[in-house]
Amino acid sequence: MVNRGQIWGTVAGATGAAATGVAVGVAARKHSKIAAERRRLATQLAEGPPEPGRTPVSESSSVTADDGVRLSCEEIEAPSGNAVLTVVLVHGFALDRRTWHFQRRSLPALNDPAIRVVLYDQRSHGRSERAPKESCTIEQLGHDLDAVVRALAPEGPLVLMGHSMGGMTIMALAEQHPALFAERVAGVALVSTSAGEVGSAGLSGTLLSRHNPLTRGVGLLARLQPKLVEGVRKVAGDVIWAITRNFAYGDRNVEPWLVDLVDEMISANAVDALTDFVDTVGSHDRLAALPALSTCEVLVAAGDADRVIPVSHSDVIAAELPEATLVRFEGVGHLPMLEQPGRMDEALADLLRRSVARSAPNGLRRRA
Numbered sequence: 001m002v003n004r005g006q007i008w009g010t011v012a013g014a015t016g017a018a019a020t021g022v023a024v025g026v027a028a029r030k031h032s033k034i035a036a037e038r039r040r041l042a043t044q045l046a047e048g049p050p051e052p053g054r055t056p057v058s059e060s061s062s063v064t065a066d067d068g069v070r071l072s073c074e075e076i077e078a079p080s081g082n083a084v085l086t087v088v089l090v091h092g093f094a095l096d097r098r099t100w101h102f103q104r105r106s107l108p109a110l111n112d113p114a115i116r117v118v119l120y121d122q123r124s125h126g127r128s129e130r131a132p133k134e135s136c137t138i139e140q141l142g143h144d145l146d147a148v149v150r151a152l153a154p155e156g157p158l159v160l161m162g163h164s165m166g167g168m169t170i171m172a173l174a175e176q177h178p179a180l181f182a183e184r185v186a187g188v189a190l191v192s193t194s195a196g197e198v199g200s201a202g203l204s205g206t207l208l209s210r211h212n213p214l215t216r217g218v219g220l221l222a223r224l225q226p227k228l229v230e231g232v233r234k235v236a237g238d239v240i241w242a243i244t245r246n247f248a249y250g251d252r253n254v255e256p257w258l259v260d261l262v263d264e265m266i267s268a269n270a271v272d273a274l275t276d277f278v279d280t281v282g283s284h285d286r287l288a289a290l291p292a293l294s295t296c297e298v299l300v301a302a303g304d305a306d307r308v309i310p311v312s313h314s315d316v317i318a319a320e321l322p323e324a325t326l327v328r329f330e331g332v333g334h335l336p337m338l339e340q341p342g343r344m345d346e347a348l349a350d351l352l353r354r355s356v357a358r359s360a361p362n363g364l365r366r367r368a
Contacts, residue, residue, distance in 0.1 A: 056108050063151040065123065065144045067135055072127035073120040075152060076108045083116040084356055085186065086153040090145060091119075092164025092192075093281060094274050095265045096126025099163055102341035103348065110349060113356045115159075118152050122169070124273040126265070136276035138165070138284050142172025149180075157359035159187035159352060163337065164309060165277070167193025168284050175289035187297040187355030189348060192306055192334050194313035195320070196285035250305030250333040258338055290320045297354040298324035301347055303332030303339070325351070 058076045065071055074097065077083065087107055091099040097119040107117050122141060123131040131140075149158065162170040167190040174181055181188075244266070245252065245259045266274075298321050302314035311328060318326040327347045329336045337344045 056105060058104075061152065063120070063148050065140075065147050067131075067140070069123050069131045069135065069144075070129040071120050071123065071144060071148060072129075073118065073148060073152060074104075076104060076117040076119075078108060078114040078116050080111070080114050082114050084113045085115045085157050085159055085352060085359070086118060087115050087159045087161060087352070088118045088120075088145070088149065088153065090160065090162040090166030090169050091122060091125070092162075092166050093277055094125070094269060095163075095262070096121045096268065098126075098261060098265055099335070100161075100337060101261065103161075103337060103345065106341070106345045107348065107352075110352065113352055115352060118148065120148050122165070124276060125269055130270070130273060131276075133276045136273075137280040138168050138172050138286075139176075139280075141165070141169040142176050145169050145173045146177060146180075156184070157186040157355070158184050159189070159355050160185060161189035161191065161348065162193060163191040164193050164334065165281060167191060168281070168286065171195060171286040171289045174292035175286055178292040181292050182295045185296050186359035187299070187351050188293050189299040189301065189351055190314070190317055191337060191344075192302045192309055192314070193317070194284065194309050195287045195290060195317050198281055198284055198309065198313075247307050248333055248335050249339050250303055250331045251339060254339060261338070262335070287316075287320065290317065293321060294323070297351055297358050299327065299347055299351040300324050301327040301329070301336060301344065303329040303334065303336045305331050306334045308334040 056076050056079075058074045061073045061075060063071045063073055089097065089100045089103065091097050097104075100119060104117060104119060107115060121128040123129065123144060124136060145160075160170045160173075162168070170188060170190065241259060241263055244263050245254060248259070248262045300314050300318045300321070302309070302311045304311045314326065314328075318324050325347075327343075329340050329343060332339050
């Protein structure tokens with residue numbers, strides 16, 4: 001995914017090149033062509049509703065992480081008030097909780113089962129507080145998720161749903177607190193994520209390398225000359241919009257507002273805040289943490305056209321968890337919950353029903 005200056009590393013590449021003058025030249029040559037394409041798509045879809053629709057009433061809150069960083073949160077109660085599960089939605093790198101745009105509407109509307117939803121922005125993302133670079137690790141993200149659970153869902157069964165780096169966050173929590181999964185976590189959804197070797201294939205292969213001077217240079221430049229980098233974002237806006245579409249979605253004719261949504265999420269984050277996470281994503285290795293999920297109902301889902309984290313990473317996770325349900329979205333990119341929300345909602349609803357059965361007193365019992 002890429003946006004006005006950096007998107008999961010692609011933006012890092014685009015911004016870095018632009019900062020050196022290369023991408024600026026590219027932007028100048030391609031701007032009119034891409035802008036015309038954006039207008040064409042917008043016109044083509046003009047008869048459809050441009051707005052995604054109303055969202056349920058939510059309550060904003062914040063949770064303080066164990067190191068003092070404030071995490072921006074949101075809670076949505078079940079309309080009936082009789083939720084049997086709490087679902088915690090965890091977004092990925094360079095995004096924010098708007099990643100779950102459709103699910104924050106569809107999940108609370110379920111009657112069977114009735115659930116409450118908790119969403120939050122990861123540290124240095126979205127509306128959460130900017131964190132020190134040394135704390136921008138997946139290990140710390142696992143601790144942050146634990147803090148959110150303790151504060152906003154201290155009792156009752158849980159279902160944790162994570163996309164991309166959000167899935168890695170759930171694995172970190174499982175590594176740190178396996179008893180939580182045996183005792184309270186009834187279900188887990190791992191969407192477009194990886195248990196390790198993120199840099200072995202796909203977009204991440206070179207951009208997340210510790211030895212990539214471009215990625216390192218972008219982070220340094222963003223710290224020393226933030227106005228320059230942000231200026232490059234604006235100059236290369238249409239070019240990066242096109243890159244975002246190509247890496248976030250499998251369908252090149254995806255509705256423009258969905259590309260805009262991703263573009264806006266990435267634009268809201270400072271470039272150097274994003275590059276703070278490059279090392280931790282690139283070195284992520286939690287294959288050994290997966291057995292802790294064997295006591296849960298597990299959904300592993302990914303698009304087979306994902307150019308950021310190839311679907312083969314989901315195959316590895318499913319192989320380690322043979323009782324997991326593996327769902328492959330044909331022709332879909334890195335954001336199946338936005339690109340194919342109906343199919344994703346069906347898979348998530350099935351996971352929730354199985355999780356209720358597992359957590360019920362007379363249902364399937366998990367081993368402590």
